[in-house]
Amino acid sequence: MKKVTINSVATYAGVSKKTVSRVLNNEPNVSPATREKVLKVFKELDYTPNPIARGLARNRSFIIGCLYDNPSKSYITRVQSGALEACHKHNYNLLIHPCELRGGALIANIENLLTTSRLDGLVLTPPFSDSVELIEFLKRKNVNYARVASAIEDDESISVRSNDEQGAFEITEHLIELGHSNIAFIKGHPDHSATEQRFSGYQRALSTHNIAFNNALVAEGNFSYHSGADSAKAILDITPRPSAVFASNDYMAAAVLKLATQRHLKVPEDISIAGFDNAPIARHIWPGLTTIAQPVEEMTRQAVELLINQIGGADVGVLQTTLEAKLITRESTAKP
Amino acid sequence: MKKVTINSVATYAGVSKKTVSRVLNNEPNVSPATREKVLKVFKELDYTPNPIARGLARNRSFIIGCLYDNPSKSYITRVQSGALEACHKHNYNLLIHPCELRGGALIANIENLLTTSRLDGLVLTPPFSDSVELIEFLKRKNVNYARVASAIEDDESISVRSNDEQGAFEITEHLIELGHSNIAFIKGHPDHSATEQRFSGYQRALSTHNIAFNNALVAEGNFSYHSGADSAKAILDITPRPSAVFASNDYMAAAVLKLATQRHLKVPEDISIAGFDNAPIARHIWPGLTTIAQPVEEMTRQAVELLINQIGGADVGVLQTTLEAKLITRESTAKP
DNA sequence: ATGAAATGTGACACCGGTGTCATAATGAGG
DNA sequence: CCTCATTATGACACCGGTGTCACATTTCAT
Structure with missing residues (x-):
């Protein structure tokens, strides 16, 4: 099967690459007739744009990485669920990366991660959200990140925690x-x-x-x-x-x-x-x-949402939020 | 902070892009002296190669996607853990994508996923591993995939199940x-x-x-x-x-x-x-x-490993495996 | 009818790497 | 010392898109 690129579409439709690109991105200044024509060719050739090429040109991957090292599986599941909600809302995807805080290989590990996959931002969950070493490294590398449930307060980065x-x-x-x-x-x-x-x-x-x-x-x-x-x-x-x-x-x-x-x-x-x-x-x-x-999901959701806004270049406003924790009484506690 | 690209490194080191690329990929035919020189510039400039550019040139993203729609969180955690093990072994990363089998939007959803992020392959967990519609779609799009715990047998794709x-x-x-x-x-x-x-x-x-x-x-x-x-x-x-x-x-x-x-x-x-x-x-x-x-982790691990081999162009040999399930007796069962 | 503004379109450079191939430098053998 | 094979290096096209800008065409007010 031959690969269908933007060039084949352009040739087939009798227009330039750029016009195809315009249709692809719903940009204005394309006549309805041309747009129709190109869209028809998309269907005919079963064209799917190449996300990597797009990423290179725009310098974006639309992927957020989630770092964790947590013995509690359900905590991770909830983190993921909140992160995914925010990601999908903005057409981002989530890459998960468990790794170990201890052992000395952390920075090398993250460096390798960033070399292997271009990530637009990183969500740090405990205990990484409190790792000064990691945070320094990310700052130096100019990587966007958001901290979840971190106790560090004197930092100008995104942080959502609960009390x-x-x-x-x-x-x-x-x-x-x-x-x-x-x-x-x-x-x-x-x-x-x-x-x-x-x-x-x-x-x-x-x-x-x-x-x-x-x-x-x-x-x-x-x-x-x-x-x-x-x-x-x-x-x-x-x-x-x-x-x-x-x-x-x-x-x-x-x-x-x-x-x-x-x-x-x-x-x-x-x-x-x-x-x-x-x-x-x-x-x-x-x-x-x-x-x-x-509110684990909610913390993570908010953190990722802020992160994505920041990546998009928006002025994020309040960077640091603290959510309330709530007492739930069930049957396991009673008068002695 | 100015971006450090392969060009800046090349200029700074006084060699060509291609030579830098050779050092980067540990290719032979670079004199030790040159290699040293370039490596030193890497450090000096704190250079990190751009994975997206690399991906575009090689037509690889080194990312595997994991599809699931499973009410059991622990099942998903185990799937992820097995998939991650195989991924990290081969320097791949894992992107997670929960979505709904029902509702009619599945194919559009996956199409969007593939448009948003270039994935080298997909792991299908239940119930997706049994979705004929999805499998047909992936075949048509020439996407590599592996099925976990699938009941479909008359398919020539990778499949690891348990009995x-x-x-x-x-x-x-x-x-x-x-x-x-x-x-x-x-x-x-x-x-x-x-x-x-x-x-x-x-x-x-x-x-x-x-x-x-x-x-x-x-x-x-x-x-x-x-x-x-x-x-x-x-x-x-x-x-x-x-x-x-x-x-x-x-x-x-x-x-x-x-x-x-x-x-x-x-x-x-x-x-x-x-x-x-x-x-x-x-x-x-x-x-x-x-x-x-x-053996959920093991099934997924094997499936992903086969998938990565297949992506690498290797002849994978046996595509379909069935692992054994084992009875574990604990305290919840006894004579009536 | 005319000029200015708005709209539609394409040529071309560019993103940051890798692959191919030609050529230069080095080394071995006679 | 010269030839030929081997190793080292770079020029350049290419991956598949997007951004910039110039230019052609249309629209609209005067």
Whole structure:
């Protein structure tokens, strides 16, 4: 099968390349008759313009790259879903690129990515949105980027985050108001800024309600289900057993719930469990998890939309936004 | 900041574009001295080649597109993970494109995708891997593609599937051998060929063990958790209550488990539950789900690898492979 | 009818690389 | 020292579009 290019169309239709290009891009100043004629040839020859050539001429690829390194699959799915919504709205496409923050190869990896595929912009999700090294590199390379859920504030780039500290405060307060005071906490991955923020919200709630912070009640997780299972073991063995557990995300909370159930503890009668994120699993298990609904899709959608506007050369106005997190109470928390 | 192109490098280094290009691509016939010189200029000018220009010249984008329309998020995550592994191994990138099979806009949507971004190949996941309309279109457009978990056999294109019928047979047989005979079944999405195959395996197992098939025990799901919850209601209200439920995927099985637990039924003492896929949720809940481990990542990895070889012009040899599914027994199934 | 403005069209350079081929420089063998 | 093969290098066309600008044609007010 012979390739159909803009040249063949032009020859066949008896007009110049440029006129074909005009029809292709719906530019004005083409007579209706000519336009019709060219459009007919498009159909006849089954012509599809070459996006690469177009990209070269316009210096655009209409592709956004999404960087992630996140143990929580559902978080990534939600990120993708928000990013895709914004992309498709503007006729952009999304390229996904998981990679590792640690190991020293990050910059080389991203450099290779940019060499392999021309990307108009990059969405950085945690923990990349907090990587100063990466951000410096992108600035130097003049690559457009948007940060999702980043804690860095003194940066003039696009950033959409949610209020993790406040969310953690509220859910801890919810437990306290139910009557809990012996509340265990499971931390997230140390590379993620959300980890520190959620921890800090937990501590602030305790202190606000005059409950002494007890480091023995804190377990180190990393947002993965598996780490939650390990932390759960540690926590359920504490004497006296905490009457409530607040895990930094729903996966880890689900792991606590599973172990508690295995040990024939009744949730929430014997122990209350709270999570964070409002991941699907929070409502797929019984009892459903009390959690903080974090607007992951919406954050990403907004970030990508701003990014695309910026790429288009528009004046984006407000670059940095903070969305609210919301407490969702389900069956996993109750009075002790 | 001025753009650094191959021309600036050439001028600065005092050589021709072509020589720079040679160094860039590690081609032979460049004297060590010249190579050194050019490499030094790369560093000095912080040069990054333009992938689009390269793509235009070579007629390659080194991007694979992944099509999906699947209610199960974890399935998609696994597909992506397998596809990415193969892509990165060959220095390709992955662009994701969820879209709808139904609605009539599919072909236009894909046509637009191909117009927007030059893709070297497409991975079709269910239900697209069974869409004759789409496959015809891609053939006509001369687009390389690979099918994952497709039931179409009389096609000369790349296809990697797993044995769904056999998997469903085995898990049903497992229930029968435990002593169950009143086994309810929840179907998957009607657009997916796996749905028919799993149903067929269920029926074959019944018939092999001389158990009469009873259509009243069959509920219509669509692979989503939500549809599983609806089916669960219907099934748990059947009198006499089935002693076991086999759901066509783990999400729906999890929904059955949740409702059963809510109704204070003990699993597996009062009712056994089996799923399909070995999705993460199968081991994140208690009791863990007995299920069929489907090698989703591996299927996709192999499919993409074959696809990339084909794009590279290699003789791919065997185009169609079937991988085995494996029974995983956990706590959700037991004697009635 | 006439000149100015608006509209339609094409020639040509350009985007930033790669492929082909001719030619220059180097090295081995006699 | 010369010939011939080998290695190194560059000129130039080309990939398939878009941007600029010049020019031809039409429209419209005077």
